Amino acid sequence: MEHPETTSANPHHTAHPVEHQSHRATYVTIFFVLGFLTVLEVFVPEVYSAEWSGTTKMLLLCIMAIIKAGLVGAFFMHLIWESKWLRWIAYMPIYMGFAVIIIMLESVYR
């Protein structure tokens, strides 16, 4: 998905002022989703507090954190509207996140 303001098929297109397209409605929707997920996150450890449900708790919390971080990166940081190369720069530290999740799984299964 490309932003109408930052990309153009015609290289001469940049010679003209470009209309700014507002994303306010999208931002407000993302904000409510983030708020809702934060409330859910607080209740997950209480619901899955038993020893046997540790894996469920960990997986649910990790999935919610990944969704929240993804929404902030994609919409608030405009990654969804950026060029492919800029997105690749942003993706570079993601492997560290997966490494952390794997090591946390280790602590659950230990």
Added chain:
Amino acid sequence: MSSTVQAAATGHDDSHDLVPEDKHFGQATGGKIAMWMFIAQDGMSFGGLLFAYGVLRASAADWPVPSDVLGIPLTAAATFLLICSSLTMVFAVEAAKERNQAALVRMLGLTILGGATFLGIQVYEYYHLVHAGIGFSTSTFAGEDLNNLFGTTFYAVTGFHGLHVLSGVIYLICILRGAMAGKYTEGGISWSPVELVGLFWHFVDLVWILVFTFIYLL
């Protein structure tokens, strides 16, 4: 009022200010590419810290349940506050692009207020944890000895993040001064510095989302 409408109304053609199209990075400015590179390497720094936390926790024989020691509702409220400040930050960028100086100053002010309140909550939390016995190198809680690494890792990760919030607030104050002088609502790509501080601020928010999950909830 959009830049196009404003340009038409004032007769000012700001097209010469726009960044030329690049084959790989579109119309991203050099500053934006540099900020993303900084964010990527800073993200790896946080990744390294969280990975070390995970290794130490996984290898510890006794690790306290974080929710028993840390105040989850207060931190959840701080997390929500940071999310609110991210919303005001994107509104600030929108206001700068629309050359709405009053809205830009208002939204930047609210973002700074959110960041400063978050820092205040963190200081309050540290104060209570230290008085409860959880120090940087020794940890006791409710009369019981805890794994000393609990306090060490907690303060290292949340303190590193707190310094980022403090840097972000100072950066935002600098941008607010420019916004009050009308520097970022002159048309063209004069709004670019607001977008850059926004990227940094959202990164700080994004990292906290992960820190909150790994340090407080898991």
